[in-house]
Amino acid sequence: MTSKKRSSPSLSGKSSAAEYLSALSHKDALARNVVGVNGSRVSSPSTTPALSIASSSMYTSSSDDTEIAELVDDGLSFPSVPPTSEIVYTTRHSEFGHCSNEAYRYTPHHDPSRPVSGHVEEDPPYYILFTTYISYLLLIIIGHIRDFFGKKFYPKDYRHLMPFNGYAALNSDFDSFYTRRLKTRLDDCFSRPVTGVPGRTITLLDRVSEDELNTFKFTGTKTRALNVSSYNYLGFAQARGACADAVEESLNRYGISACGSRSQGGTLDLHVAAEALVARFVGQEDALITSMGFATNSATIPALVGKGCLVISDEYNHASIRFGVRLSGASVRMFKHNDMKDLESLLREAISQGQPRTHRPWKKILLIVEGLYSMEGTLLDLPAIVKLKQKYKFYLYVDEAHSIGALGAHGRGVADYFNIPPHSIDILMGTFTKSFGAAGGYIAGSHALVSRLRLRSHANAYAESMAPAILTQIIASLSCITGVESSAPSSALTSSHTVTAATDDSRDYRGPVPASCLPSWIELSPSLRSGEEGRVRLRRLAFNARYLSRALIKLGFITYGHADAPIVPLLLFHPGKMSQFSRLMLERKTPIVVVVVGYPATPLVTSRVRFCLSASHTKEDVDLVLDACDEIGDLIDLKHGSGDRWPLEEIKRRAVELVEME
């Protein structure tokens, strides 16, 4: 960590690691034909890597890519195995990777005889913890020293932190200390501006900082990088293909906006259609769509519980849930992350003790959990919770923001994964930002409950309703996952908003949707209608997820989370290693962008890098990530796992075996 500190030129005795690091990045820079000046990357426009090469027969003549510079093989634009003449890809490799090898597929299934949270969170050696604390300490001390002198010598820079002219500081120096003195050091790793589709690859706008990461300047160049950061589980972030075509048609038909809130002049036929589809998709009677995922939680929870109610919440629940719970005025208790014992003892205590002081029984108890935790990669222990629910009579609210579409053999989320009837969950909430390449969120539940929410949800009355283009993306991507029943195509939208697609038929909700549920102007190719494409996406995602998480463990890293989860956190521990890891990944010959997270989003010592896999990645992409992790892991000392290790080449060779291991 210290080796990267720009602010300490006094550390003249460069440690060997630092020298090695800079030599390495220099080498990588050379390899990319980029000249390093003052540590910043400057490259002439002519060396900009090719932004995108349409490699399918369908798009070779696409005129939309005016930015194709020259055909540089940056390792991302072409598949490593060129397609044969029989295979016709309908996607762009840079958006959605070409992978025709049927072996690189996996169908996830849950073995009921095995415990869900069988995963052990491994502790690192003590010296790691020790040095981690030391480095926080150093950062804090140096930060205070800099503040002390800074206030003396550069009072102008501190004005907004000090009372001024009769106004209290907008943000006191104490409150903002962490941000200014710790987070700023890694600021080049956050909020990196991008352009283009956040698909399999993503294009960064290169920037440099000349003032210790306080401000950035754009160099005007771009870098295309492998994207293991965006929430794009099923790879629907695409500017080409059936979904984008449907969205274009919708923009032509509907324009941009629905012009108002749901209950005040902003309800379109598309809202009704999309809600019916979503309800079917998740196996509930009815669903309500909101234009923002965050607001789906924050504006719904207060409509469900209030004073005299108790909310029991997992300690790692998302900020939007906490926001909503705080607004509701209900009492809150938290239980240890995914710990069913702790939950049960909390339930016993809460019910037996009743409300504080008065000991009156709680009006209702609402348990709010997430299906897949976005920082941990852990899976909800749904079977255990459903058992507890029968005994303790609480209501259950599952936030499936990350699990819907991404989990289960049919992409229907945790209930699908564990083969539990969705009706045993009172409220299924989810977002469309992650698996559907769209935006917004939904609440699904019984007809009575959702109707009540239509009247009580804050968002329904006051927030703008979801835009028609986004609804179309949802309808198209969702029917691509389910497939469409091959009945006679209906002529028009027939459903009225009071009649939602009921799930009264006894068939499995995980089947294809009837064609009458789709607006007639949405055209889907046969492979989409049959659900074939959807199945491939689900199985590719499942393969990639298992491959990466298992391979990282075999390489000796400490990771968290469930093997079937498409989120794989790799533990870094040291705050300084976050920026090192992120920068080294970006400086590789084939750049990779990663998300690093540390305190306060995670506990102090467990800073981590989080990989989000996608169906759009190919096995070779995962191999690239493994190569990079292996090298960087050795370099900055990350391999502290205790399990048995395999050499990298063996891992890559035996990938399929690794994935299929129990």
Add this chain to the structure above:
Amino acid sequence: MSAPSSLDPLLTFLSYSLLKVQDIFFQLPGSAVIARYVRSSHQNDPGRTALELILVVFAVRTLLQSRTRTDRSASNFVKLTEKEIDELVEEWVPEPFTAPLTPAEVHELANLPVIQGASGPKPKLVNTGKTVLNLASYNFAGLAGNEQIKERAIETLRKYGLGSCGPPGFYGTIDVHMDLERDIAEFLGTESCIIYSQGFSTVASVIPAFCKRGDLIVADRGVNFAIHKGIDISRSNVRWFDHNDLKSLETVLESIEKERKKKGGKLTRRFIVTEGIFENDGQMLDLPKLIELKQKYKYRLILDESFSFGTVGRTGRGLTELYNVPATQIDMIVGSIANSLCSAGGFCAGSRVVVDHQRINGSSFVFSAAMPALMAVSASEGISLLTSQPSLLTTLHENIRAFRLILDATATVCPIQIPSHPASAIVHIQYRPNAPATLQVPTATSHKLSLSPSKQSNPSSLAPRDAQEFDIELEDKLLQDVVDEALSQGVLITRAKRLRGQEPAEPRPSIRIAITAALTKKEIEKAGSVVRSALVKVLGKRR
């Protein structure tokens, strides 16, 4: 003392493990530097080493303190046996999750208008299959369905796809977002701007990003629901002033100032929170007067321009343009991108410090996926249309005038009142029975205000002294009858839908009309006379 001897083995163990740690530590890259630093700092100032150690202990303590700690130690805790707990669990019957719908509620949901196809000035309804004149949807400047915007949106779709697939911090910051932020900042004349992906969630995030526990908020009693939620979650101290009454504001500010002088204490952050055009009734703020007060008493101003941005001022820059006040005099201008730009999302414009602060502290900015690229581009395009075609706003203003002419005349023949400002693009119509017989029992205070104007409302309470009395159920029903009648004559209007029971201060029931520039003056006049005849038909005889 026997302590030293019993401590001996512990000490040897400690020094042994310390050595071990030291060994490992020095194998680490960069450890020598740390060691040198610690050593030298210790020589200069041993006190600091002690301080650092305390910090370590503190850090470890924070870490070990579980967030899930239970309060079993509380004095109020009743010890129970497992069997007793089992019985209590067995006995406990929770209330139903939600109350079943009443027939009226079922009816309301079933009759919600659903637009078939595109929304706009003349959409077709699914419910009736008929085309209507639309005075319900927000399309103030008439940008809905604009071909130029559509074209740009489609281009953007083909370059960026739809979703942003991540929050702004994690590769969700797209170049078009930065463009839109710059466009809005330039349009308004502020240093900087930040965009949120939903208008409604914007102000509810902006307020708690700045106002913390112990800070002071002085707010209008009539602010919209989202502002109330933002104030709730901030947990700041709140003082209320009478709705759109700057005299009342001044009294409140004065009394706070007096109190502060008396008590002393440290300077806290102080904010005034109000709206440009009030969502709940369409009244308009006297901005210059407010700026004067805020500067005199040194408050920061959070101004929600959701309904004034894009509707008032020559080119739609909002109240600052209307009153010719530099936007930089308002600390945080919050507005909606969805309402008048017909896109999606919200923004907060202000100084760079104000904006950057939100990039880390605005909950719904940090923890939510960024806005889809094509929405941002549509909004940018909308702004450029507003600036390049001032006729959009002129038409809107003319239409408002034409509509108000008809409506204001109706108020003389019907028991209605129109609280909205004559320039407001949203027009609220309230039922105002003259005959006291239709009132609920008037409370003693309700009519005395004019007699004793010296008595002020209590600033700590949201309820004003001279609360209007109204019968929500009755008025809602009558107004809904007006809405239904207008619809049957081909004009779509809506009641202002409230979250009854959840509203911090129940606003008086009203019909909310949204004027648009997309209809011609003739059509607006026609719609106006339909609304008038519906009002007369339903309410005329109740005079």
